[in-house]
Amino acid sequence: MKTIIRKRVLKAGIAVVGLSSLAVAVSAHAQQTLNIVSWGGAYSMSQHEAYDKPWMEKTGDEIVNIDRSGNALAGLRAQSQAGNVTWDLVDMLPADAMIACAEGLIEPLDHDELLADAPDGTPPSEDFVDGALGDCFVASIVYSNIVAFNSDMFPEDDQPSTIEDVFDLENYPGKRALLRKPINNMEWALIADGVDREEVYAMLETEEGVQRAFDKLDTIKDEVIWWEEGAQPPQLLADQEVAFASAYNGRIFNAMVTEDQPFEIIWDAQVFELDGWVVPTGKLDKVKDYLHFATDTQRLADQAQYISYGPARLSSSELVSTHAETGMEMTPHMPTHEPNFATALQKDDLFWADYNDELTQRFNAWLSR
């Protein structure tokens, strides 16, 4: 802290006026360093621009970004077992948050007390979308798992448009890149096989349903390249290593607008879910001001200038404007935009909390055959 103050002093020069005003600012808010864990890449960048920069400017806090959300649950457990929790705020998926909450690794949150009201006074519990506020969790975005394709690899008059096309090797040949996990793939396999999307999860609880999903995946297995990091699908598509790739919609959007890639998103059967903040046990006092700030209506709307993830607050949706770099209208690229949302499926966290272990083992066994 000392060095920060000293730097400030230097910047302010020797003017006494500058010094005294600085002293006031410092005493109002003790400057601190916040270790914030997130997903890295374009997503962390959007958080940095929308939340961190204004926050640092306002308070003088330092924010250290750690790209560990992919293994956040393991990290929290390890830190808690070692008795030395260094993370102050963690961005994670609601399914992981449920587990962490049950293990007492993260703080229960009283949303209406901790979070900001909407500009019109609506309390947070009514302003956030369904499922956004968990016992220990507050969502910031709605994102979506979609399949995208490289439009250069198909004739202009016959571009794929539905999830069935992804499983149709005859009419749409080429490699597919899919996430190396059962999540999303099982759902898409069943939907492509003609199962109604309302019945997908009920079906996956039965042996026949799981077998049916694997049978469907078998039809494309030889043409699949499995990815594990969110940055891989846009890269594979850009290199034309694959024709289709499942991906997080924001990454594809980012490649489309900032790198001018000829990608198209198949919104059909998008599997959307939420993503947001949890507070490691014992850190609530330290981060509650930041959390209050970073989840308010304006901040969530601002984030949408940088990445095409929908804000988790209803009051933010109206404020979503244009892309910060290109000035492109953001609304049509949002997962929650009406035409995109027509056949969307919400990921069932409870189902995956129960069956992820078993299905992942089965999935891995299936892969290695």
Next chain:
Amino acid sequence: MSESPAAPLRTADGVPLKVSLRRTVRRSKIKALLLVAPLLIFLFIAFLMPLFEMLWRSVDNPEVSTHLSRTVSALEGWNGESLPDEAAFAALAEDLREGQQERNLGLLSSRLNYEKSGMRSTISRTARRVDTLEPPYRASLIEVNDTWGELDTWKLIQREASPYTISYYLAAVDLQLSPDGEIVKVPEHMRIHATLFWRTLWMSAVITGLTLLLGYPVAFLLASLPARHSNLLMILVLLPFWTSLLVRTTTWIAILQSQGVLNDVMVALGLIADEARWQMIHNKLGTIIAMTHILLPFMILPLYSVMKTIPPSYMRAARSLGGKPFLSFRRVYFPLTIPGIAAGGILVFILSIGYYITPALVGGQSGRFITNYIAYHMQTSLNWGLAAAIASILLFVVIICYLVFNRLIGVDKVKLG
């Protein structure tokens, strides 16, 4: 000619020589110990303690006995033929109520979910509605979630009440306990670990064989060329050794992938059609090629150090006694290099069964090793007990390899450099 026992020899200041000598030796021993103490302490903290922790974790089973303690004692003496009595259900309700208050049901539900899918949500859903439970608890619990009405659920709780478990070891070799407590194979579509152990072993053997095949001539050249040339060659061997593992692995990706350098060249030369590019990476072949390259120096260096000590005159003698080149090589030179082959072989083999990054990057689906599943269970599935069990089995395999090797060749003959 024997000396008569005279008065003990003494040093100048009158201390018996024996005592004085012993003192000196002890002092130098303490000095030596102090010198190695940092290393010993380091080994103890960084190596032995984690090792025991790992072995401990692979059998440790505290979840049910601590978080369902009332239920467990209520189940004592239960015969498992029909649902337990009301007392057990009441105890369960009480345990869950307490767990919900203290928010420590997470590990318990994960533990039970490993054995029976669905237990995680059964526990979390019941715990969330624990305030609505009322006597008779049996009916009340079954109404909240009918899993509590299944006999297997209760048998599972009774079985996992023991503070130690072998389920992790069973799971590590694709076995499981049936509800009745018998050891059975997991269903065919769930088997994965045994295949991976087997694959790790045979692919490591292949990699070891390839490094020997490629490394032997290089080591021979190194040992027999004049110093001027052999130094240059040595640098060529060591240069990749000093390059980051990740760089070397990703370079192989650039070379071997289907849009990669090698395929491009072959297509340009007309050797293969553009549509029929070879799949050389993200499979077993990719793992074998990349790991052979990466581990090659570990074979060449021990071989070289052994070959360097073989006087060239032996081969000349064999030739002058009428041996044809191949015969002299086979009967004279080759047997002398066996300690080097053994050292390189065991080094490469043991390194490769523990290899992790390269198979993860270039192995695709079919070229993965068991180590990748240890990482998976550590980082993603968070089943640390299973990760510990797999790692322990791998440790036993290495120890067995070492013992067999010691029996066959003898560790004292090994020269590592």
